[in-house]
Amino acid sequence: MTHALEIKGLVKQYQPGRPILKGIDLAIPGAGLTAIIGPSGTGKSTLIRCINRLVDPSAGEIWFGSGGERIDLARLRGRALRASRCRIGMVFQEYNLVERLTVMENLLSGRLGYMGAWAAWRRKFDQADIAYAFELLDTVGLGAHASQRADALSGGQRQRVGIARALMQRPPLLLADEPTSSLDPKTSFEIMGLLRDQGRARGIPVIVNIHDVELAKRYADRIIGLSGGQVVYDGGAADLDDARLRQIYGGQDWLA
């Protein structure tokens, strides 16, 4: 089976000689939710952002397979990079909605990669896209909020819009960078459930950075433990015992 994403020897250093990612090798299959856990500052966010190139990797390869071809995302530039970003949905920790636009405009901004500026300026979105946006809003339970401004929503509602915006891209790969860190526990469960279910329904892989181990165990098909810029655990939720967690996070008082 070919992988949706294959990362080889990925290195990222913001300052020369102090790499934050020290040669990551990972293969993500074509479906399932993969959770990346690890202590703060260990490069989880950097790893996710290297995939859609919001961060430029220092070395390594990121092979992305979709539509029958395989592309090394690490080497892309300009138009080719934007074309690949169109096929990678991303959900952010602080939702990153455009506050002063309506929920509908935020959703449809997921189609901007396919539009010229003149059409975007006049809000000339494809009719099929608009219909799909309403469908997605119903899916995430915000059907009645289409014309509300994003800054009028609660945190949980905003993150649902964030997920709908990413799904609007009809992406073969969905990334989520700490999608629940700004939410209360109940909403966190709902958001993780939504990410898992939407990934399953569309048959696409979902990669989620998360620092809540319990949430990861409950929703992930596979857990990757990152520590010190390296993969130190790669397996199922069942095998993630205290000894493994100590290895990932260090210390042990918090496990008692």
Place this chain on the structure above:
Amino acid sequence: MSAPARASSAFRTGPATRVALWLILAYALYAASQLGFSWTRFVEGLGHGARFLGRMFPPDLSHRDDLADGIAETLQIAVLASLAGIVLSLPIGLLGARNLMPGPVSWAARALVSVCRSLHPVIVAILFVKAVGFGPLAGVLALVVSSIGFIGKLFSEAIEEISHKQVEAIRATGASFMNVVLFGVLPQVLPRFVGFATYQLDSNLRNSTMVGIVGAGGVGGVLLSAFQRFDYAFVLTILLTIIAIIVVGELAANSVKKVFHV
């Protein structure tokens, strides 16, 4: 250190601040002595002023045609200059934003804006009168330059203060740079832009009454010739009309801002 001494040290001004204050005061006294002010002159001046004001009343309403023509031209200058200035300032302000543009581009744009801002509109108007001749064209061009100098800078600064998170999210969808600007940047700055633009219209209204004094069109020319004829009653009529227009302009600007929820 004892407790009271510590308490008094909490808010003590540094010696540098005190020296600076004394220097400023000393310079002000020196400058006043150089310019030959005296109390007698001031008192005599008050008398002249009272006589001048007396000659203004009652306001002269007989040259209404001259006044109407001048005011109409002034309004046209202000509106045209504001429109052109705002339209040109948008791209220049965007180019000057250091968070979106590469260094050399934003440096060049900000240098252009600084040059536009460095000269007073009346001096720019004199330059344009020399270049394109007497008349409202010179006035419009002068006010376009000063508009760019003012709101171009404010636009750049507003763009530099936006939230990068929203921009990042639009970039992540694969949007082109222009689409990122349209959906990630503009919605964040639009209300402030409307505020700057109405402020600029207001200030262009005031400045357009002045460029006429140097022959660049508008009611300023009418005002200058009334002064030169010692026709102070007509001067008062012109001044009252200008004040009325500025007040109406400000009310209009406020209602525009309300529409855009600034």
